[in-house]
Amino acid sequence: MIKTQLHDDVLEVVIDNPPVNALGARVRQGLWAAIADAQTDTAVKAIVIRGAGKLLSGGADITEFGKTTAEPGLPELVDAIEASAKPVVAAIHGIALGGGLEVALGCHYRIATANTKLGLPEVTLGLLPGAGGTQRLPRVIGVEAALDMIVSGSPISGKRAADIGLVDRLAEEGTLLAEAISFARALDAPRRTGDVSVSADPAIFEAFAAQNARKIAGLDAPSACIKAVRAASELPIGQGLEKERALFAELVAGTQSKALRHVFFAERAAAKIDGMPKDIAMRSIDKVGVIGAGTMGGGISMNFLSAGIPVTIVEMAQEALDRGVSTIRKNYEATAAKGRLTADQVEKAMSLLTPSLAFDALADCDLVIEAVYENMDVKKDIFARLDGTAKPGAMLASNTSYLSVDEIATATKRPQDVLGLHFFSPANIMKLVEVVRGAETAPEVLATGMDLARRIGKAPVVSGVCYGFIGNRMLTPRLDGAIEMLVEGATPDQVDQVSVALGMPMGPLQMIDLAGVDIGWHRDPTRIESVRDALNAAGRWGQKTGGGFYDYDEKRRPSASAAAQAIVEQFRTEAGIAPREITDEEIVARTLYAIVNEGAKILEEGIAQRASDIDVVWLNGYGWPRHTGGPMFWAEQVGLEKVVDTLNRYRDRLGPGFSLSPLLAQCAAQGGSLFGDAGA
Ligand code: 3HC
Numbered sequence: 096m097i098k099t100q101l102h103d104d105v106l107e108v109v110i111d112n113p114p115v116n117a118l119g120a121r122v123r124q125g126l127w128a129a130i131a132d133a134q135t136d137t138a139v140k141a142i143v144i145r146g147a148g149k150l151l152s153g154g155a156d157i158t159e160f161g162k163t164t165a166e167p168g169l170p171e172l173v174d175a176i177e178a179s180a181k182p183v184v185a186a187i188h189g190i191a192l193g194g195g196l197e198v199a200l201g202c203h204y205r206i207a208t209a210n211t212k213l214g215l216p217e218v219t220l221g222l223l224p225g226a227g228g229t230q231r232l233p234r235v236i237g238v239e240a241a242l243d244m245i246v247s248g249s250p251i252s253g254k255r256a257a258d259i260g261l262v263d264r265l266a267e268e269g270t271l272l273a274e275a276i277s278f279a280r281a282l283d284a285p286r287r288t289g290d291v292s293v294s295a296d297p298a299i300f301e302a303f304a305a306q307n308a309r310k311i312a313g314l315d316a317p318s319a320c321i322k323a324v325r326a327a328s329e330l331p332i333g334q335g336l337e338k339e340r341a342l343f344a345e346l347v348a349g350t351q352s353k354a355l356r357h358v359f360f361a362e363r364a365a366a367k368i369d370g371m372p373k374d375i376a377m378r379s380i381d382k383v384g385v386i387g388a389g390t391m392g393g394g395i396s397m398n399f400l401s402a403g404i405p406v407t408i409v410e411m412a413q414e415a416l417d418r419g420v421s422t423i424r425k426n427y428e429a430t431a432a433k434g435r436l437t438a439d440q441v442e443k444a445m446s447l448l449t450p451s452l453a454f455d456a457l458a459d460c461d462l463v464i465e466a467v468y469e470n471m472d473v474k475k476d477i478f479a480r481l482d483g484t485a486k487p488g489a490m491l492a493s494n495t496s497y498l499s500v501d502e503i504a505t506a507t508k509r510p511q512d513v514l515g516l517h518f519f520s521p522a523n524i525m526k527l528v529e530v531v532r533g534a535e536t537a538p539e540v541l542a543t544g545m546d547l548a549r550r551i552g553k554a555p556v557v558s559g560v561c562y563g564f565i566g567n568r569m570l571t572p573r574l575d576g577a578i579e580m581l582v583e584g585a586t587p588d589q590v591d592q593v594s595v596a597l598g599m600p601m602g603p604l605q606m607i608d609l610a611g612v613d614i615g616w617h618r619d620p621t622r623i624e625s626v627r628d629a630l631n632a633a634g635r636w637g638q639k640t641g642g643g644f645y646d647y648d649e650k651r652r653p654s655a656s657a658a659a660q661a662i663v664e665q666f667r668t669e670a671g672i673a674p675r676e677i678t679d680e681e682i683v684a685r686t687l688y689a690i691v692n693e694g695a696k697i698l699e700e701g702i703a704q705r706a707s708d709i710d711v712v713w714l715n716g717y718g719w720p721r722h723t724g725g726p727m728f729w730a731e732q733v734g735l736e737k738v739v740d741t742l743n744r745y746r747d748r749l750g751p752g753f754s755l756s757p758l759l760a761q762c763a764a765q766g767g768s769l770f771g772d773a774g775a
Contacts, residue, residue: 097125098147104140105276106133115153116146118194120165122156123172126198130175130183141279142179144202145186145272146195151211154193157220157356160347169194169226170340173201177227177289182282186275187211188268192250197226200235203285205262206275207253213261214250218316220359221352221722225343229323230335231288236261238295238328242303245320246311295328313598314722315351350732354724358714361707361725365556366549368542369704377543378490384409384460386477388419388450391494392466394522397423398551400444401523407449407456420450426523458484462547464516466494469615474498475506482507490540492516497563500533510535514544517564518553519716520610526554527716529564554715559702566712568702569693569726575750576685577603578626582667583748584674585682587644588655593682597729598720603686605653606718608643612636629662684745688738691730695756695769698727706769727769739763 098109108129110116118126126144133139146152155169167175176183176198185191185199187207192214199205199213207213215224215232223229224245233241236259244251256262266274300321304311311317319342326338346352383399385392388410396406400423410416427441449456457463463485465477474493481491491513493503504510515531530544541557548555558564563571577590581604591602601609612627613636620632630636630643635658637643638651645653667674694709703709710725723729730738739760746753762769 096121097129099129101138102276103280104138105279106136106139106142107272107276108142108144109147110144110152111147113148115190116148116150116195117153117156118169118172118198119156119159123167123169124165127167127172127175130179134180139181141182141184141282143184143186143272143275143279144176144198145275146189148189150189150195151185151187151191152195152198153190154195154197154216155226157359160222160356161353169197170336173197173226174336176201177203177285177287179203179285182279182285184275184279184282186266186271187213187253187262188271190250193217193224193228194226197224197228197231200227200231200288203287204278204282205256206264206266206271206278207256207262208268208271209252209254209257209265211253211256212250213253213256214248215245216248216250218246218248218320219355221314221316221349221355222346223316223320223323223339223343225339225347227336227339229320229339230327230332232261233295233324233327234288234291234293234332238293238299238324239303241327242299242321242324245324246303246307246317289332292331293328295325297325300325313720315349316346319346351722354722354728354732357707357724357728358710358721361710361714361728362554364705365554365708365711366545368538368545368557371538371542375539375542377546378461378488378539380404380461380490380543380547382407382460382462384457384463384485385466386457386463386481387466388416389466389468390422391518391520391522392464393419393423393426394520394524395464395466395494395516395518396448397426397444397523398518398553400447402551403443403447404551405447405449407451407460409451409454409456411452413452416450416452420448423448454480454484457481458486460485460489462490462492464492464494466518469495469497471498471502474503478503478506478513482509488512490514490543492544494518496567499562500531500560501535504533504535511537512540514540515558515560515564516544516548517558519566525716526552527566527712528553528555529558529566529712529716530555531558531560531564533560554711556708556712557704558712559700561697561700561702565694565697565703565709566716568697569690569709569713570717572689572693572749572753573603573686574607576689577607579748579750580677580682580685581644581663582626582670582672583677585677586655587659589677589679590682590686593679593686597687598723600718604644608637608645608647608653610637611639612643623666626663626666629666630659633658633662635659635662680741681745681748684741685749687726688730688742689749689753690726691738692742692753692756692759694727695759695762698769699756699758705771731768731770735759735763735767735769 100107112122183202184204185202190212215228217224257265323339326335383406385396385408388408399406430436431441500515504513514536517529519525519527528548532541545555587604594602613631616631623629635642646656697703706727709727713719713726
């Protein structure tokens, strides 16, 4: 775990704990011993600390949080490094995150490669840097720069770190160690960050909190980070460190951090396919075809273009093709206008795009994704044609949101090559991709689909075949419940507020307005069978027409709509329903617990591999708030017994199609967990 080597009078200390050199108990003990021994070893004049493999360190061992672990703790270790009577230099390459950077801050000097990533991402785990980072970083780079790094959690490059004084020198990776050793040898004495004091106008902290109010609302960690950095500017280091530790202890025991740590591991677990051999040979995907240049087809194409993978996009009519290509360009140019892409990058991406009206242009693609509208006959027709066009071994994917990938696969003679790649709109932005495994999908096709989705920066989750897959199947009872409650007497605002209070960016009715009330509409204004039909018939298709369940102003801000209310009331009267008072508890049951119930069914049917995958779907595709961990984790925090009891009490209101998930009922009755023995 810790290796040492003496280079004449400089001791090299190497942290070697693959894969990320996490600072678990044994690493801390080893480092502690190495530093202590060096103090009494007269042969040692100075010390260099570095990481083995690709990085210095990914930080504290996250699996240890919430458990009692062996001494020394990371804060004590960093204090001991700083207290060393002999100069200590951190030689940083690859990554120094969280506790990894805090160790480097305890060192007296820092030397790094230009492309190293240095950061304090603890806030993304619902924590603050708890090993002195909030006290030492402001002392090194100033309060404002430290606030930015600590509250955003975003890393900076070694080059930038050198510019702002976080590292003393830059070096090439090949000579980093040698330079660190000669740098250390030339040092006369330690330079301790703790000896420095830093002051700041208290107004900075209030201004910073106000500027970031929207981003940090409802979250415990960012405000604790601000308090801790403020302490650095007001207290001597010893008291500041005490304050930091007290704030850290509160956060680590809190539900938000527990949830965010769950999310960290859930997102990594989602990448794993149960039963898949690790060394499975992937298919190589160097060229992608996309059928359909509409909103979805265009958005899907952008992911590949941005990742440097050429795309052939096929449409039936020139006008639709031109419109699709110009929308892609406009989207890229809008990003460039915000400074997030250069003009060259835009041109590079566009140069990888080949628009075509000819289906045959797909013949040399390694993967073809169909992104036309939701109609089984149309999709089967396309897959039958693809069967005659695509080269042998090409993967054939459908972007269907609801339809059976197995039925689509029957249109080909190669069902083993068929899978679903369900992107979410806007497909160039939303991270979720459901990778749908059909009954016949070959293992390497599924593995390649997952790998490719990660290559283009997505958060892929494996789903089995069922109507709506994981996400949309769970969405259905939520949206149905929301609309039914309007008819029964609730207002849109009342329904939506329950979700917003949980931390979602919007409630279910606002979401329908955003996506389009007319999605899936039969387009016959005389056939009115639902409130949605009635809104559509009145031209209230959502935000895009200025109104749906709400009215929208030119900035797309919602307000209560008298017109929508009148439509709902008319529908209510015609259905012979007397309005009644609807409680928040009922809204929770019908728009949130109903999702959990459907999720539990998805789990027991084996559609999702694990409960945490369901959480990843809702976190990355539906705006579920990360600090509550996802619907399944959240349900366990609420208590499964309470969830089941409430669902049972509202059973009559949950519609004729409702049935309680046996798995959920069983876990609730026996104190079990949807996450298996380990619990959430
Ligand atoms: N503790 C425990 N396990 C960790 C870990 C950590 N800090 N960081 C990564 N791992 C594990 C992952 O769970 C994964 O395990 P698996 O293979 O069993 O799924 C494995 O290491 C590899 O991780 P990634 O797949 O994420 O590897 P990448 O190469 O893609 O990314 C990384 C490397 C950028 C270091 C990324 O893992 C990362 O961001 N890690 C977390 C960084 C972080 O948040 N550090 C702060 C920790 S909190 C802290 O330090 C508190 C202190 O202030 C007191």
